[in-house]
Amino acid sequence: MTTDNTIAGATKLNFSKLNGLVPAVLQHAETKEVLMVGFMDGEAWEQTLQTGLVTLFRRTLGRVQVKGEEDGKFVYVQRIVVDCDDDTVLLEVVPEAPVCHYGYESCFIKEILLKQR
Amino acid sequence: MTTDNTIAGATKLNFSKLNGLVPAVLQHAETKEVLMVGFMDGEAWEQTLQTGLVTLFRRTLGRVQVKGEEDGKFVYVQRIVVDCDDDTVLLEVVPEAPVCHYGYESCFIKEILLKQR
Numbered sequence: 699m700t701t702d703n704t705i706a707g708a709t710k711l712n713f714s715k716l717n718g719l720v721p722a723v724l725q726h727a728e729t730k731e732v733l734m735v736g737f738m739d740g741e742a743w744e745q746t747l748q749t750g751l752v753t754l755f756r757r758t759l760g761r762v763q764v765k766g767e768e769d770g771k772f773v774y775v776q777r778i779v780v781d782c783d784d785d786t787v788l789l790e791v792v793p794e795a796p797v798c799h800y801g802y803e804s805c806f807i808k809e810i811l812l813k814q815r
Numbered sequence: 816m817t818t819d820n821t822i823a824g825a826t827k828l829n830f831s832k833l834n835g836l837v838p839a840v841l842q843h844a845e846t847k848e849v850l851m852v853g854f855m856d857g858e859a860w861e862q863t864l865q866t867g868l869v870t871l872f873r874r875t876l877g878r879v880q881v882k883g884e885e886d887g888k889f890v891y892v893q894r895i896v897v898d899c900d901d902d903t904v905l906l907e908v909v910p911e912a913p914v915c916h917y918g919y920e921s922c923f924i925k926e927i928l929l930k931q932r
Contacts (some may be wrong), residue, residue: 730847778927806896
């Protein structure tokens with residue numbers, strides 16, 4: 699549900715809760731599959747808004763990186779929705795290639811078998 | 816896509832990247848809507864596995880809390896999938912009431928209007 703349409707920039711993200719980062723959930727715009735969770739700092743957020751390409755702060759690299767930088771297979775943003783307290787971003791995306799570096803469509807690959815209830 | 820079925824406990828989450836926490840994405844099991852992103856510490860994770868009720872580490876409270884503790888409207892876990900590097904959890908859930916404390920089905924309520932490309 700979306701109740702409030704906001705121009706880019708009107709919603710200020712709260713980067714303070716997570717040492718300058720906000721989680722960014724990538725959901726496939728068509729299949730609705732959750733593909734991965736990354737993080738954005740202010741630079742990654744602005745760059746994503748400007749380019750329409752998913753751009754993340756990569757904690758392992760310690761820097762901002764366009765998703766697909768290495769192989770030119772980018773992830774296109776179709777829709778962005780910010781949560782109620784401005785500390786998380788949901789991006790509906792269309793990727794040019796599987797987002798998981800293991801070659802899977804989604805990074806979520808390990809199902810935990812739950813006890814029957 | 817799920818390639819690896821794992822009994823609870825066989826997958827050890829990596830809590831080290833985020834000061835003892837992992838992000839937990841709540842996705843509605845039926846509508847596939849992304850409802851919210853919370854965080855889990857080890858205790859919240861174990862409690863979720865044991866009870867089948869979404870249990871989060873609430874940063875604002877500084878403690879673990881069963882989602883719905885206040886009003887008895889719980890969020891039931893149907894499926895859990897851990898990501899490739901064991902630092903994020905995806906929970907497919909069925910909530911008894913809207914998860915957002917503003918009364919919305921999803922916390923993601925502020926759409927960012929993107930420039931036409």
